[in-house]
Amino acid sequence: MYNPQEIMLESLRRKRDELLTASDWTQLGDVPLTDSKKQEWATYRQALRDVTDGFDPSGITTWDDVVRESYMPTPPN
Secondary structure, eight states: OOOOOHHHHHHHHHHHHHHHHHHHHGGGGSSOOOOHHHHHHHHHHHHHHHTTTTOOOOOOSHHHHHHHHTOSSSOOO
C-alpha cells in the first residue's frame, strides 16, 4: 500500500547515503585537509548518519517538506 511518509523516509535515507558517498574522500588518510577540517567533515558525516534517528514523517507529503524542514545538516566549507 502507498504510504507517503515511508516513501519520504526512504527518500531521506537515499539522499543521506548520496551525501555520505560524496564526502567519503574527506576521511581518506592522504586527503589534503587539515586535521581540524577533517574533523569538521567527520562531524558532518555523523550528523548525516543520525538524520533519521529523530525524523518524524507525520505531516510530510513531499520531498520539499523535508528540505524545507532542513533535516540535512550543512556540509563544511
